[in-house]
Amino acid sequence: MYQPNKIEPKWQKFWAKNNYKIWHAQDKPKGKHIYILDMFPYPSGEGLHVGHIEGYTASDILSRYYRMKGFEVLHPMGWDAFGLPAENYALHTKKNPKQVVAQNIKYFRKQLQQMGFSYDWQREINTTDPNYYKWTQWIFLQLYKNGLAYEDEVPVNWCPSCKTVLADEEVVEGRCERCGTAAVRKKLKQWILKITAMADRLLKDLDLLDWPARVKTMQKNWIGRSEGFDVEFKVVGQDAYVKVFTTRVDTIFGVTYLVLAPEHELVQKITKENYQDEVKDYVKKALQKSDFERLSAGKEKSGVFTGAYAINPSNRERVPIWVSDYALINYGTGAIMGVPRHDERDLAFAEQFHLPVKEVVVSDGTLINSGPFDGTPYKKAQEKIALYVGAKKTVRYKLRDWIFSRQRYWGEPIPIIKCEKCGLVPLKESQLPLKLPEIKKYEPTGKNESPLADISSWVNVKCPRCKGPAKREVNTMPQWAGSSWYFLRYLDPKDNKKLVDLKKEKAWMPVDIYIGGVEHAVLHLLYARFWHKLLYDLKIVSTPEPFVRLINQGIILGEDGEKMSKSRGNVISPNDIIKKYGADSLRMYEMFMGPLPFAKPWNSQGIIGVYRFLNRVWSLVSNSDLPLREAPPAGGRQSSPNKNGLEITPEAKKKLKENLKEIEKARHKTIKKVTEDIENLRFNTAISTLMEYVNQLYEVPREKINKQHKETLVLLLSPFAPHLAEELWQAALKHRKSVGLERWPVFKSELAEENSFILAVQINGKIRDKIKAQKGIDEVQAQKIARESKKVKKYLDKQKIKKVIFVKDRLINFVTEIKNNK
């Protein structure tokens, strides 16, 4: 009997010998090599999820396959362990985050090993290990030295529940990505990374990548490049200008008002005396609003008049200046020109406050009411109008700089010292790692600082420059820091002198295949690309992009078709499945469910299908648990071989011989198809091909199946179900080395091809007969065969053939004069 719970631990132990030496990759591979990477997990308290297993199985199949193809394969694993989930879990269980993380990692590692994933455990990394985060801090210093890290007091998103600042990327629909609490605005002094400096490169280099279109689009939209013009409007009676950004400078003659964002510095300055109270009141309220409240206002606009006017540079008209929170301070110039006739939002605003609406572009695209430009197509007029009003061509991005400080304990300390005399003083590289101190109270304080602020022995230091009293930066880095470069550390995980040895880096980078969920599209994947570009500029790495090819696995839904969640009670636990059916069945089922990128609902019955299949493979190859296929094939045929199979009728003998020939052909076809499917990541059809092969083997008496038939099956199956394959390879087929070290089987093209085919005979495009024919026959032969068919004759009788379409090895279509179908 196939007993996964017996054989799986046995082979897991076998693979674990010498710290998994069997899967250890060379530092500098000489021949063909491939870097296959998983998005490393966050070791939360819940353990591995079926979603992790989906992606990890896919990458494991590829890794095992490429090893057998003779590639040196780098397939590492590690832990992304800093950040809120681990810390919150620690708070919740009243344990120390360090302990919690160690415990969770242990559990995760065990689960991954139970799945039989072929990781190179000698390269395991952990982002919370000081030997690791030394280099995260080192990269921060490089960012600082290159002007890409700065401190500034800016309005930021604050999560009142997590008690920390959030990056824009971590705020989804105005809510904290982690806990769902509405984020509020706060003005805080923060470390900020200048990702906008790389905006253009991050956008352009997307062209170098073989990534899912939707991820590229998301990054493109997130970066949000737009070309336009900055235009200045002189404020009437004051020495001030309102600078606006517009992509439609050609509509400037249609401007009927200007809007300043509530935070705009000019607001106070230009507001007229008797409007001050009202404006101040509005600004105050606007600043208190959370992003969520601002968003939920929808089309409803609010605003207040400042009493001031500006001169429209195009037509010298006086236009009122308003304040409204629909103008955003952190995009463009924080001020906009209102063109109600040609902008939906402006129209809503104008209607609400009864401001004039002026048409300047008519439906055929030519300008009116535009002075000297009347009658010109608006697109052509852009540059000229810009010149006319003294506008300056500008490129703006939606992308904003990355707010990098977190007011929490469990993160990398920022290696900066603040001295009253010398200002910001970065630590020397030799002083890294700056270790996160052990601490008793690590609850977030909510006081805009991390709990590190309370440890005076750690905070108070001598300034490295002037030796005077100074303080350490007390905030920590966000969860995304450690994951922005981890794929490099796998190449050289123990190097204390360098982040990564350049030779090793050159040998392996870039990552050839990166598999993970789509949820990181504008977070991790954008941040990692950003850091990589700095490292590229510093010649630490040799490629401008870290991940050449990205594959998103689709999420696995609960049996009810809904997203798995504790509250819905539809979570499938991998442990339960392994217990019942074994890791191999779990791996295969997740691959068999459907194409890797699809969202797929779990089906408890479905896994039984692959479990049965593995049972059939086991009994076939190990020659036990017969039932052999000795009964008559089908339809209750009379002349069948008798039970012991000794007396065989000539008819059955002939059939058997044909069967065996067919099986050999099937073997080659199976190799071909499975190979192609794996290379194209079509694991579901690779598995169904293996099933078909096994079904065919069951068609012939067991004793007629030779060793090669079985070996091919085991080899092809081994990336999918490695434990079973190992058991069959070593225990049943008596081989001495691991099936994973064997060579992938090869096929002969001439045997993988059928030499006959079914000729589809169509009359006017309708199938009327299907006739078996030799491959390669020409049209004349095909016509002859087709015309002999009674069925075809019936239809062709008395019909005049107008045209014959012949498709080689496929079909012949007779088109007749009178179309009797339509």
Next chain:
RNA sequence: GCGGACGUGGUGAAAUUGGAAAACACAUAGGACUUAGGAUCCUAUGCCGAAAGGUUUGUGGGUUCGAGUCCCACCGUCCGCACCA
């Protein structure tokens, strides 16, 4: 609202890219073997029909000898963005 993807049996899905629709599984029904079966094996299974045959890829149209695949319109589902000037 804008952008993208998708729509095939009772279910998950296949379909060499314009050439036999529904492979492989699940489920269901019948049978075999069994003390027993929720194990295993066999058979059937898109729909209508006893059969011959007809018919079928969200709906409607188009291109073509031929459309699940290409084009147009509509309906529906999912995802992303969402005051970005």
